[in-house]
Amino acid sequence: MKLGLIGNPNVGKSLIFHQLTGLGVEVSNYPGTTVDLFSGRLCYQNEKLELVDLPGVYSLTGKSPEEVIVRNFLLCGDVAALIMVLDATHLERNLYLLLQVAEYEKPLIVVLNMMDEAAKQGKVIDTGKLSSILGVEVIPVIATQGKNIEAIIPGAISRARIPALQIPYDTHIEAAIRSLSAVHGISRWKAIQALLGLEEDPGLRESVTALACELEEMHHMSVPQIIAGNRHHCARAIAERVIREREPPRPDSLDAVLTSRKTGPFILVGVLLGILLSVFFIGSFLEEILVGLFDAFVILPFNSLDLAPLVHQLGLAFLLALQAGLGIAFPFIFTFYVFISILEDTGYLTRAAFLADQAMHRLGMHGQGIIPLILGFGCNVPAIMGIRLLRTRRERVIASFLVTMVPCSARTVIIAGIVAAFIGIGAALSVYAITLGLVVMTGLVLSRITPGERYGMILELTPLRVPQPGNVLAKSWYRIREFLFIAFPLLIAASLVLGFLQYAGFFDLLAESTGPLSEAFLGLPGYATTALLFGILRKEMALETLVILAGTTDLPSVLTAGQLYIFAIISVLFIPCISTIGVLVRVVGARITFLVSLYTLILGVCIGALINILIK
């Protein structure tokens, strides 16, 4: 039996989903798209149920991938019941979606969430009346407190009904619906879909185009606008009948400070810098402990085993990869995601996007583009996945360049491990400054030369809320899954290849062949270039390989400060790691991936050579 959770964005749908399904959740890509679909299995009274968490949408009439998925889900026959989640604080806007879902004539129940917040705002909602108007069961819940959640599944299984409700459209639209139904022999619902331009049949399309001209002339707006207007009016009429407002809502004074043009930008910069510095220090601290423990309890015992040289080499490579991966994943990336999830759950992330709109316009994107850029500081892989929320290809292309240049956690490890440790914290910050400066410059140039249409920001500012610790951890966990399941396996495979190459003596060969060139241009010894190349497999591996090839952890004894600095900056800038390349191909295609790699390679080498000349 298949159940679907459907609702607007930010109505607490995911929270309800996690509370209903627990941990057994599968993330799948919907066929043909890149939108994640969460589905979980649960058991109720010896019956196996599959619960699908559909992406949050405002409407079912648009052409965005999310809306297409939800539409297709509703059209496919095997849905037993829908669980429609409504936000009690924004009932009217949520009813707009409900009215559209109702037209699909699937059995459903309504879950009215955030009853506590609505009560706090002085809204009293008559759920009985709402239920009788809609003709379906309405279950009031408070998801953040887990209140009444247990009533959802029994309700959906035994009492889901097809809503007994028809939207009264404008007389002209009704006339058009009647004439379409009569001429083409289609249902009322299909006629409405056709008027919205969602039907493919050419004959039907022709009739709709003819009707649309007349309707648009009469109403001075497009047919989808007229229909949307009718639905909004119907939603408002229902909301007015069921809500009693005791007091008018107060304006949010905190919001005024956060988004004002005077204080807003400073708070934004402060918050972002605060997060980056905290992650830097907390991450370094935790990583040291974790790596130390791993050394003592895994690597040392392994080294004391008596194994064949090849097996030993490969085993060690595997363990080192595991150590490095865990050393980055939990101390740096997870810490970072906890902060980001807090920002998201408090509703600040959308305000950050609003405040950054102007700056992002200069870089050829709009406000929402700042979210993947911020995510990039954790790990580029999920950040590239996040690019999908940008609407136009132009923006996705620009973002894919910029995100891959953002110094991720692995690069932070290099900056911390080489520059901060051996040269100084000022030099480490200068690497960041150079990198971010190049990100900005690249954006300025790309925004001028990238073809394609522009698209502005239309973004709902989610209400400011106190984040729930459980939800924050769950979100951080789902974010880091992308690193663990996409980046991590590649990282381990790459390490095994590296271990094998080292065993086969490939390193020396490579060092000899690249040595002269590297010496001349970058002022680096041949083995350092080899280390850089292995940084493509895993960024922080550049550092490890350098230590192995130099034969000492005391790098200043073999390389000058200038050489270390050049090494760090090149490895930070040039070619994204193999996992990022893999995701880039999936999100923006092979051609753009190639261009990104080529660009960063040239950029890294040029900046390295430039600094080499300057130092001399």
Place this chain on the structure above:
Amino acid sequence: MKTSSREDILEAICLLFKKNKKETTIGEVTDQLALSREEVSEKIGQLEQNGDLEVHDGETISLTPQGKEVGDRTMKKHEVLECFLSDVLGMDRRSASREACILEHGISDAATERLEGFMSRPRRRGWRTHRGPRHFSSLLDFPEGTKVTIVSVRCPLGCEHLADLGIFPGEDISIVRVLNHKAIVVRVKGCDIALSPEIASCILAEKRG
């Protein structure tokens, strides 16, 4: 007597009455129509017999209800036709008026009505009507805290997405926040929506209250 010259004279009398707000004289009609005194006197005599008007003291003219009706209708047809020819078809005023003088006698009442209906609708491009141009401001032109009613949404892209959030003609919204480069936050149906300047500039609105 031809219908067209009857209509012309009655129209002229109506026009003069509308302009001067007092009884018209034969002399004034003669000037208006650029005809000789004899011709006009003769035609007025015929119209008097016809029951369209009455002449007092051999000079002052007053219309009967029947004559007034014909005159008003003809005047209206002239206005509508002249407006159509100049505003919609782009002819200059003088030739439009001359052309309207000829057409007004042939066009049916039903066609005039339809033509008028057509003209009273805003044209698809822009907002010009025969009542004169109307100007609405885009959301960018209002300061923080203004309450406005949306008049039209003309986005090349993503129009339906705005409608889904409740931004469609006729909806009352308020402008909550405006940044320096004019990115704005509007409150629609209790939700705050952030818009880039290029989106906000496509939304026309008028101030409420």
